[in-house]
Amino acid sequence: xxxxxxxxxxxxxxxxxxxxxxxxxxxxxxxxxxxxxxxxxxxxxxxxxxxxxxxxxxxxxxxxxxxxxxxxxxxxxxxxxxxxxxxxxxxxxxxxxxxxxxxxxxxxxxxx
Amino acid sequence: xxxxxxxxxxxxxxxxxxxxxxxxxxxxxxxxxxxxxxxxxxxxxxxxxxxxxxxxxxxxxxxxxxxxxxxxxxxxxxxxxxxxxxxxxxxxxxxxxxxxxxxxxxxxxxxxxxxxx
Numbered sequence: 118x119x120x121x122x123x124x125x126x127x128x129x130x131x132x133x134x135x136x137x138x139x140x141x142x143x144x145x146x147x148x149x150x151x152x153x154x155x156x157x158x159x160x161x162x163x164x165x166x167x168x169x170x171x172x173x174x175x176x177x178x179x180x181x182x183x184x185x186x187x188x189x190x191x192x193x194x195x196x197x198x199x200x201x202x203x204x205x206x207x208x209x210x211x212x213x214x215x216x217x218x219x220x221x222x223x224x225x226x227x228x229x
Numbered sequence: 230x231x232x233x234x235x236x237x238x239x240x241x242x243x244x245x246x247x248x249x250x251x252x253x254x255x256x257x258x259x260x261x262x263x264x265x266x267x268x269x270x271x272x273x274x275x276x277x278x279x280x281x282x283x284x285x286x287x288x289x290x291x292x293x294x295x296x297x298x299x300x301x302x303x304x305x306x307x308x309x310x311x312x313x314x315x316x317x318x319x320x321x322x323x324x325x326x327x328x329x330x331x332x333x334x335x336x337x338x339x340x341x342x343x344x345x346x
Binding site (some may be wrong): 161 | 235263270271272273275278322324326333334335336337338339340
């Protein structure tokens with residue numbers, strides 16, 4: 118079946134450091150790919166998405182590129198802030214009744 | 230953009246009572262919604278797939294008689310935790326898929342914290 122694998126955390130960085138959270142997927146067909154962010158005590162918010170190969174999703178300084186050849190959708194940010202501390206989930210989905218598949222989440226902790 | 234609203238955000242109930250959580254798609258129709266449960270510092274656990282006008286499809290290990298799901302309309306799904314016990318205390322999240330320009334996007338409700346005392 119479909120699966121999403123993302124790097125285990127926690128990822129601990131100093132403010133202004135470069136961030137990469139790896140995500141790879143297996144899927145039948147061509148799903149859309151997503152990154153969600155969950156701040157402490159809150160629900161999941163869509164951070165960015167890409168719907169086809171070579172698409173780049175971006176939002177709030179975060180970027181991820183849909184790489185079909187490596188089945189990856191790594192999340193990057195050039196300079197993290199303390200306010201970016203949260204749990205990040207990578208997901209794939211094709212909509213409708215197609216059950217979305219989530220990674221296990223990666224906790225990011227950014228120190229001042 | 231598409232919004233999914235969940236209510237209530239927080240609920241405390243006594244052991245043995247039932248509690249209902251609503252999930253609404255505010256500006257799109259969702260024939261399918263998903264209910265998840267999340268334990269502290271853990272990932273999402275899919276409980277069931279809610280289908281408008283038909284019975285929900287439950288994941289293995291999820292008690293359908295305890296977690297009643299009703300998808301009465303294209304914009305509303307409800308999860309009722311019946312005869313709640315302290316071990317049912319958790320964070321419950323719903324999601325729905327919206328067809329946007331260029332593809333589908335999965336949107337989540339804000340989540341509902343359930344505490345059973």
